[in-house]
Amino acid sequence: MAIFNRDSEDEVARGARAIVVHAETHGADRRDSDARLEEARGLALAIGIDVRAAQSFRVRDRKPATLFGSGQVEQIATLARQDDAELIIVDNNLSPVQQSNLEKACEAKVIDRTGLILEIFGERAATNEGRLQVELAHLDYQAGRLVRSWTHLERQRGGFGFLGGPGETQIEADRRMIRDRMAKIRRELDQVTRTRGLHRARRQRAPWPVIALVGYTNAGKSTLFNRMTGADVMAEDLLFATLDPTMRQIALPGLDKAILSDTVGFVSDLPTQLIAAFRATLEEVLAADIIIHVRDIAHPDSEAQRDDVLDVLGELGVAGEGALARDGEASEPVPMIEAWNKLDLLDAEGREHARELAARRDDVVILSALTGEGVPDLQRAVSARLTAGATTHRLEIPLSDGAAVAWLHEHGEVLGSHMEDDHMIVDARLSASALARFKKRQGEGDPTASDA
Missing domain, CATH: 1.10.287 (Helix Hairpins)
Incomplete structure (x- = not known):
């Protein structure tokens, strides 16, 4: 990939020996320092960096010159020398001056959280x-x-002319x-x-509903995508395993066709450059009829990860106040279902507690994408949401068109039927999209539809 590099030695090489440090500021983070360090270690391992040590430092006041205090900078330098580290990963965002000063003080290359995530995205x-x-x-x-x-x-290129x-x-x-x-x-x-x-x-003209999978990185979106579609999208226990959106056709109870979209995983402190750059990709979420928010319910910071995802969705105009419709006008947020994933990693007590919490809400489904447990419940819940606006219609169908009646049974709810002359009158409960597809299917012989 043609990334503009400062110098060849400025690139992050696979297998580089590194230490990870984090500046912990009281009240500035929604998760504990151990979880942050573990996530930073995972980010580094995602591109093959050899993490030798990880340590968090309590920072009372962020220093404009180095972020850390002078004594802490000395400790970081000592730690890097002890572990023979050629790279120091700071799990915070650094200013250019802070990055430069830390490199001079520690005599090692320094990258911050944004730089690390960009390296991962560049490789994936x-x-x-x-x-x-x-x-x-x-x-x-x-x-x-x-x-x-x-x-x-410091060099300058010569000007043009005698007085250039x-x-x-x-x-x-x-x-x-x-x-x-x-x-x-x-x-x-x-x-x-x-x-x-x-x-x-x-796709909207089709009109098939679009379902978008979103969630924190490594929450299990791609595993769930594969489970629901039978696809073989890369799904590993690896941060940012999926970067490019993938779409597949699926069938749901009462819906013959829907489009399921797997999107890039979110992460805390997602660089603003990436949100802007990936906006075209993430706008697939904005076009969705429903969002499945996949959460790793077994993760100790599951709630904080949920908040991080909602923050990014809010920036995109999908969730929260100021949510946007497809035409850009203010509207209700896109409907969302939370899929509490990785049920298989919970013990019996944890499972029972999760079920108790989920029972208090009507927008939560507990499942394991790995084993398939609970996935049918999710499919039924999504179908119920997508068909929630269904209304009853009276349809006239030729007696010879038995396939049309079968289609209505498959894609809607047939409430009753009777024959009149040379046609059948069917009362069916259909969503707006299903009714439109039925009329399109009938072609020139469009049935007459009216509210029953």
Whole structure:
């Protein structure tokens, strides 16, 4: 992938020896420091980094120069030397100055949480769209860090003519190169967005309901996707195993066809560059008729992860106040069902507690995507939500069209029927989309539909 790099030695190599450190600020995080460190370790392992040690530091006041206090910086440097670490991963977002100062003090390469996530996305993006989105995010991130590690930036290019002056500095030239490349990528992504929009509009005209899987990274979305579709999407115990959206056709009780979409996993402190770059992909969620929020109910920070996902959905205009409809107007949020996954990892007491909590809500289904337990319950719950607006219609069907009656039994609820002359009168409860599909199926022989 053509990522703009500062220097060859500035890249993060697989197998690099590293330590992970986290600055813990009182009241600034919704999860405990051990969970944060474990997640950061998982992020590093996701791209093959050899994590030698991980430690959290309580920071009373964030230092503008180094984030950590001077004594803590010395401890980090000592820890890096003891473990022969060539890389220090700071599980916080650093300013360019903080990153540079920490590198000088510790005599090792330093990357922050945003840089680490960008490295993962850069390695995992499989489609051209995904690679473009990652490169755009990476360039946006690097543009603010040109002052760091650029030993050649003091040079200036000569001006033109006798009185041309000092000319363009190297840093200005590099910034211009980044701006030009970003503009080119945005044009290409605009085309991707238009194409995706056309596909989305075509699906809406079908009209088949769209179901979007969202959730914290490693919550089990791809495993559930495979379970519901019979597909073989990459599903591993690995953070950010899925980056590019995948769609498959599925059948649900009362619905012959629906589109299930697997999306990129969310994470706490998701870099703003990535939210912006992946907006075209995440807008698949905005176009959904219903969202399945997959949660790892066995994770100790399941509630905090839930809040992180809802925060990102809120930024996209999908959930919470100010939710957007497909036409961009304010509307009710997209309906959402929580799938409490990884039931198989809970002991008997944990299972009972989870069931008690779920019983108090009508938007929760407990399941194990790995074993399949509870998945039929989820399918019925999604179908019930999608057909909740169904109304009863009286339909006239030719006596010779027995297949139409069978279709109504399969895709709706037939309440009654009787014969009149050369046709059958059927009272059926159908969703708006099912009624539209039935009329389309009948073609020129459209039945007459009216409220029964």
